[in-house]
Amino acid sequence: MNGLVFRGIRDIRYEPVPDPRIEAPDDALVRVRLAGICGSDMHVYHGREQGLDVGTVMGHEMVGDIVAVGSAIQRFRPGQRVGSPFTTNCGGCFYCRTGLTARCECGQLFGWRQNGKGLHGMQAEFVRVPKADSTLFAIPEDVDDREALLLGDVLPTGYYCAARADIDSQSVCVVLGCGPVGLMAVAAARYLGCQTIFAVDSVPDRLSMAAQFGALPLDLHKDEVAASIMRHTDGRGADAVLEAVGSPQAMRLAYELVRPGGVISTVGVHTESGFAFSPAEAYDKNLTFRIGRCPARALLAEAMQILRAFREPIRANFTHELSLSQGAEGYRLFDEKREGCLKVVLRP
Ligand SMILES: NC(=O)c1ccc[n+]([C@@H]2O[C@H](COP(=O)([O-])OP(=O)(O)OC[C@H]3O[C@@H](n4cnc5c(N)ncnc54)[C@H](O)[C@@H]3O)[C@@H](O)[C@H]2O)c1
Ligand SMILES: [Zn+2]
Ligand SMILES: [Zn+2]
Known part of the structure; x- marks a missing residue:
């Protein structure tokens, strides 16, 4: 063959x-x-x-x-x-x-x-x-x-990402990456009742797709992503960040965007040897962090x-x-x- x-x-x-x-x-x-x-x-x-x-x-x-x-x-x-x-x-x-x-x-x-x-x-x-x-x-x-x-x-992986983010109808959620997995994470967050979902990427077609799934698109290169999220949350940050990229830059951004007491749920495949935030930074935000391969x-x-x-x-x-x-x-x-x-x- x-x-x-x-x-x-x-x-x-x-x-x-x-x-x-x-x-x-x-x-x-x-x-x-x-x-x-x-x-x-x-x-x-x-x-x-x-x-x-x-x-x-x-x-x-x-x-x-x-x-x-x-x-x-x-x-x-x-x-x-x-x-x-x-x-x-x-x-x-x-x-x-x-x-x-x-x-x-x-x-x-x-x-x-x-x-x-x-x-x-x-x-x-x-x-x-x-x-x-x-x-x-x-x-x-x-x-x-x-x-x-x-x-x-990609469907169960998007769901796994959203399901482990402790979101409900009141949550402000950010999805990083609008590839096939990130888009399914948007769909899953909607399915779980989340009303406010920001979706971040730098590819215009992918951002439009995210909007079709009901997300508010933010362009990494054009929009002030962090400022937009802070504005929307009285300066706190997002309740949940769903990371569907798999890079240290995205992981760092997830940390910057999540509020104290919030959740980062990541399904991006990470091959780096260290975290993009330190134990001290995680402590200072009372962070809940979930990562791994989707079952x-x-x-x-x-x-x-x-x-x-x-x-x-x-x-x-x-x-x-x-x-x-x-x-x-x-x-x-x-x-x-x-x-x-x-x-x-x-x-x-
Ligand atoms: N955990 C699992 O079981 C599992 C299963 C399937 C896929 N994955 C992983 O999920 C990730 C996404 O998969 P995919 O098929 O959607 O890939 P993809 O490469 O199509 O999508 C990644 C998207 O992230 C965007 N991006 C890059 N840097 C960014 C940043 N800093 N902030 C926001 N967006 C950024 C890219 O433009 C791209 O659209 C990959 O890491 C993949 O390996 C994991
Ligand atoms: Zn895969
Ligand atoms: Zn077994």
């Missing part, structure tokens, strides 16, 4: 790779209908996140059809249309039982191989899914392929509800569909945010 392979920084190639096959009784083999490019792929693409083996198939967002199952699989059979979270999970360990499926004791991240171990990704014609009974989910008929692809990553599989029901509540603006997120063979161009488009690029999907 062919897949998009990591060859080095800013070097993704469409190449022949070995066909995946059933290796364990709890595996399933899925033929990919659509694969997505995620902001997390960009950390590897730019070399901010290191350690990925050259030759790894990229990607962790897909929707596809089951083509084969191992002998222990009970919930799925060939022909079923399925989605997948970006990590596998066993369903039985402490973390899976308590809703933190992203930290399953034997969980693996799709598209992450290091020192010869790990899983190939989903930007390929086929993908092997371990622990398939507890990892994969069937897709209802009324949910199309593009929508289904969001259910495995997407455990949040499927909430993600589905947000999808159904925001269908129209969510559909407008899909700005580019290319064939998988044009994947390298898809990475460049998404990276450079050319042609209003917001979400790129690739069709094998």
Whole structure:
């Protein structure tokens, strides 16, 4: 088969790779209908996140059809249309039982191989899914392929970010980053009842999208972001800052914008070794800080509800569909945010 392979920084190639096959009784083999490019792929693409083996198939967002199952699989059979979270999970360990499926004791991240171990990704014609009974989910008929692809990553991640921010109808909330994840965080904050949501980015198209989800857009380069938030809160700062960027600059801005006693909830992938604020600064603001990988599989029901509540603006997120063979161009488009690029999907 062919897949998009990591060859080095800013070097993704469409190449022949070995066909995946059933290796364990709890595996399933899925033929990919659509694969997505995620902001997390960009950390590897730019070399901010290191350690990925050259030759790894990229990607962790897909929707596809089951083509084969191992002998222990009970919930799925060939022909079923399925989605997948970006990590596998066993369903039985402490973390899976308590809703933190992203930290399953034997969980693996799709598209992450290091020192010869790990899983190939989903930007390929086929993908092997371990622990398939507890990892994969069937897709209802009324949910199309593009929508289904969001259910495995950006929708639950946006929800996770908002759900951990202690927001209610009275909260003033700021979302940093209006990429696909930040936009879903705006939708989720609305879904949770929040009325006042500022959305910050520097890309005009993305700010307009945030407005379509009901946020008040603030341009990082043109508007006085901090002054606007302070003006709106009698000089206190925001009750909650939802960080969906994944950079030390954004983390610092989150700290500047949050009020004493407020919450920073971040889902941006952080690869730096220190915090953008000190323990003393956190103490001085009585800060609550939440961070980490989204347990997407455990949040499927909430993600589905947000999808159904925001269908129209969510559909407008899909700005580019290319064939998988044009994947390298898809990475460049998404990276450079050319042609209003917001979400790129690739069709094998
Ligand atoms: N925690 C998880 O489980 C999880 C899951 C999916 C994605 N992520 C992470 O979420 C983040 C966002 O993903 P995405 O797909 O939306 O990526 P993206 O790159 O499309 O979006 C990031 C946005 O942030 C904007 N931005 C950059 N610096 C900023 C700043 N200082 N203030 C405000 N906005 C700024 C950019 O213009 C861009 O629009 C990434 O770090 C990604 O790795 C985490
Ligand atoms: Zn992702
Ligand atoms: Zn587990």
